[in-house]
Amino acid sequence: MPIRIFGDPILRKKAQTIENIDGSIDQLAKRMMESLNQARGLGLAAPQVGHSKSLCIINLPLMNEKIKQPLVLINPKIHLREGEVNYEEGCLSFPGIYVDVKRPQKIALTGLDLDGNEMEYEAGDILARVFLHETDHLNGVLLIDHLSTIKRQLLKNKLKKLKQE
Structure with missing residues (x-):
């Protein structure tokens, strides 16, 4: 499955809650896992492959042995956020762009x-x-939504180029 790049409107839409977990969801998860492995990413959300479904895959097997991975997560909800740390992030929908993002620890x-x-x-x-x-x-x-206006401005040319591809 091709990964959608910045500029694709589906990346800006809130994904639909999955009401019924059936064979189509299982197939989507399998195809997403293939795409994630091919791209050598750490995680992938269904909108990134063109599906407005609340489904994501995480694959960091060496980072946390307590959580079996790859992990398929449907309709995830964050309930607790503690601490704060700044760290560089990339995104499969923003190839070649890496920025510091502040997130809960x-x-x-x-x-x-x-x-x-x-x-x-x-x-x-x-x-x-x-x-x-x-x-x-x-x-x-999106990743860029966590950036200040100045930092986003500095990426303007790279972002414009991604939208045109």
Whole structure:
């Protein structure tokens, strides 16, 4: 599945809640995992592959042995945000762009797995950052939305080039 690049309108839309977890959701998750592996990313949200569904995949197996990965998360909700840390982030929808983003250091979230079971997770550091980044995508929030006007202005030419591709 091709990854949608900045400028694609689906990236700005709030993803639809998944009401029924069926074979089509399972297939979407499998195809997303293939795309994520091919792109060598850490996470991928359904809107990034053109589907307005509240589904994301996280794959950081060496970062957190307590959470089985790859992790498919449906309808995720962040319930706790603690601390704050600034760290460089990239995004598969913004190829070649890396920026410092301030995010909570620790989070707690809930969501469903592919069997419809409610799951609860606590995460810190990089894993928390990836969860937050992917849930941002599900809400139509992009990496650049975390930047100051000045920093966004500095990226203007790169962003314009991405939109034209």
